[in-house]
Amino acid sequence: MKEVDEMVALKNYSMCLRDAVAIFTKELINCLFDTNYQKQKATETQIQFFKILERLELGKEPGFWSDFEKSFPEIRKKLDLDAQAALQRDPAAKSIREIYLAYPGFYAIAVYRLSHQLLQQEIPVLPRMMSEFAHGVTGTDIHPGAQIGDAFFIDHATGIVIGETTVIKDNVTIFQGVTLGGIQVKKSMAFTKRHPTIESNVIIYANATILGGDVIIGQNSIIGANVCVTESITENSIVTVQSENNIFQKRN
Numbered sequence: 586m587k588e589v590d591e592m593v594a595l596k597n598y599s600m601c602l603r604d605a606v607a608i609f610t611k612e613l614i615n616c617l618f619d620t621n622y623q624k625q626k627a628t629e630t631q632i633q634f635f636k637i638l639e640r641l642e643l644g645k646e647p648g649f650w651s652d653f654e655k656s657f658p659e660i661r662k663k664l665d666l667d668a669q670a671a672l673q674r675d676p677a678a679k680s681i682r683e684i685y686l687a688y689p690g691f692y693a694i695a696v697y698r699l700s701h702q703l704l705q706q707e708i709p710v711l712p713r714m715m716s717e718f719a720h721g722v723t724g725t726d727i728h729p730g731a732q733i734g735d736a737f738f739i740d741h742a743t744g745i746v747i748g749e750t751t752v753i754k755d756n757v758t759i760f761q762g763v764t765l766g767g768i769q770v771k772k773s774m775a776f777t778k779r780h781p782t783i784e785s786n787v788i789i790y791a792n793a794t795i796l797g798g799d800v801i802i803g804q805n806s807i808i809g810a811n812v813c814v815t816e817s818i819t820e821n822s823i824v825t826v827q828s829e830n831n832i833f834q835k836r837n
């Protein structure tokens with residue numbers, strides 16, 4: 586154990602890469618949504634990408650960037666659907682521009698969709714660094730390994746956790762404080778489905794917790810605020826917590 590500790594202590598992990606990845610992620614999103622910016626910065630962003638891979642000791646494989654770049658139109662198409670969903674479902678949203686520029690949930694989804702693509706290309710570490718940058722900026726922790734369908738809307742964003750093996754289908758809305766997690770934390774389960782499946786057209790309200798890889802929330806269901814779910818829910822269900830609030834008013 587002592588020898589292992591010494592090896593870990595001596596290894597150079599280039600912690601300054603966190604800053605480089607934060608800059609790269611921001612530039613990447615700027616290029617994705619601004620054609621003029623892309624024309625000016627695309628080459629620079631590509632150079633940043635290869636520098637990061639080199640410092641991660643992943644080599645300079647040309648296909649990494651070309652495959653990533655080819656995915657941009659499809660990612661942008663998905664993000665446009667996400668933004669439209671936010672506009673349609675949030676009564677506070679006044680314009681599509683507001684969604685793009687001011688919604689932390691949308692920003693978190695944008696970083697997720699980019700990092701998910703890199704993970705699909707079997708590029709290690711960088712996708713997680715990107716997701717942790719988004720986590721720090723938005724308060725939303727979406728593992729790049731999660732599978733998320735079209736027209737996904739996160740309202741308010743803060744305190745959300747979406748685990749690695751989560752499956753979210755189309756037209757799903759979740760609110761702040763929601764956890765889609767595992768019911769057990771064991772290293773032996775690293776390659777098993779540990780997180781729930783959320784079918785299409787589901788709404789999950791604030792601070793709800795859904796745990797377990799076998800758990801399926803059926804389509805068109807509503808999961809109420811503060812609910813904890815560890816068993817599957819059939820489609821078209823409404824799940825709420827029954828509670829009694831006693832309000833005492835002091836009389837003079």
